[in-house]
Amino acid sequence: MIASARNWLRRNRTNFAVGAGVLGAGYVAGRYVLSKVTETRQRMAEDRVAKENLRRRFQQNQEDCTITVLALLPTATENILEALPVEQVTQDLQQKRAERLGRNARTSDSAAPIPSPGPSSVTDDDGKSLASLQAESYVHASQMTASSTGSGEPEASTPMKSKAQLWNEVKISSITRAFTLLYTLSLLTLLTRIQLNLLGRRNYLSSVVSMASHSPQDLTISLENRDDDNAEQAWGNDFETNRKFLTFSWWLLHRGWWQVMEKVKTAVETVFGPLNPREDIPLERLSALILEVRRNVEGATPEERRSHKWLPCLLPPLEEEEFVLRESGMLKSLYTAQSASIRSPTSSPSQPIFKHPPPPSPLPTALRRLLNETSDLIDSPPFTQILTLLLDTTFSHLTDHQIRTDAYKLPSPSSAGPRAQRPPELDLGLAKAKLANILAVLTRQAHAIGNGVPNRYAQAIEGVRELEAFAAVIYSSHFEFEALEDGGGGGVERMEDGPEAPVEKTHEERVVHAATGMFDSVWERLTRQ
16 A cells, blocks of 8 residues: 555656645745735835825925015015105105195284185195095104104205105105015015925935935934034035025015115106196006006016016125125124225115125035025026016005005905996996095005015915915925935946946935925916916
8 A cells, every 4th residue: 555655646746746836836926926015005105104294394384484474574674664754754744734734824814814715625635635644654663763853953954845746755655665565575475485495305305315214114204404413414514504595585685675676666656657646546547557567667578577687686696695694694704893884874775785895705515506596496487477476466465455445445356246236336447546545555555565464465475376386396396416416315326337227216215206296297287277
């Protein structure tokens, strides 16, 4: 029996070998497939966590941008209100009217009153216009101080202005001030978005690289900025670089707004100069006049708007970059104590800061690269497109909501109802308001634009979806370049004597490419809607 069993095994040994091979191969294949499925699941979990962290960081970055804009805007508002003291000119008009009424009262005591309906109606119009300006305007603190100190002793060097000159100054200054604040708010919003998203991109990549250097079981990306904890890491002293880079918003807050104001003032004088403050203006005509001012400032055609350069208003020239860093306290130099003596005391912010500026020192490479990329973004066509959308939103809020309801006493467009159901008095061509009443609304809105709590204009800007798409493009652009340059590795390895050979991507590289793909179509998707 043992011999027969041995013979049976000998005859079927090939079948046993084949079966064992099949079973072994099936086991190996099953283990391989199971390992690949587990690896794929782990990779998908990592990518999902990385995308969620990236999304959270991006949203937090946009909220930081809004908070930063609201914190910086009062500085520019302070400078603009001091440069265009509408309230002070209004007080001068009030004083002139009081003096004229006093002279008329003294004349009436010595002579019999003669009825004169024409001049009295003009006086009544002036009184109503001045009362409107006085009631609906705020007096700036610095202007109140200047008026209180200067009321006791008149300045001999200041020539007396006529009533017509004062009214013209009120007209030009109030319109220029409100429009300049709208331009400054829009430019500051875009500059802050560019700065914080560029820095947010670098911090995110630093977090990815830091995560890759730890154990692979840790799938979370730290949201804290640890750049200042280890200044000698591969990413360099980013904390100090970030501080210096952010201080360059000083230029717009203290110098660039003056250039914007000069452009706006020239356009306002051209468009609104011939108008009389007592003139009745329909709302449609006012909208057309505001649009004409914007065309003179920004450009009448898309080509002119794209060719318009906003860079000098947002960033300083190369020879004054070191001055900006010194003024903001980022640098200490021998020229710091001399800056006040070599600055012209009567020069405007648009004039050169130094009569003989010191030779500029080269900036650090990381800071220089950030400034160059910011300049490229400011000069790019998307910047002009987004700026136009922001200005459309802010000017629309000023005209269609504030001036419409306060000066023309019309309901806002959202509550006006369909055009077929509107009464005749709601027709924009029939609704009229005196220019003096419009100036009063603009004077009040200048404070709301710069210091309003809550700031309705900043909230309107936040509703522009293309702004977030623009920030997403900045946040995701040049991911591969940054990773290669700053130590994040790359997906291509060059052999000594052969072509480029692809290597397996690491986790941080997969996250970088996943982030690029996530943000890649945001701009096109939002701009098509």
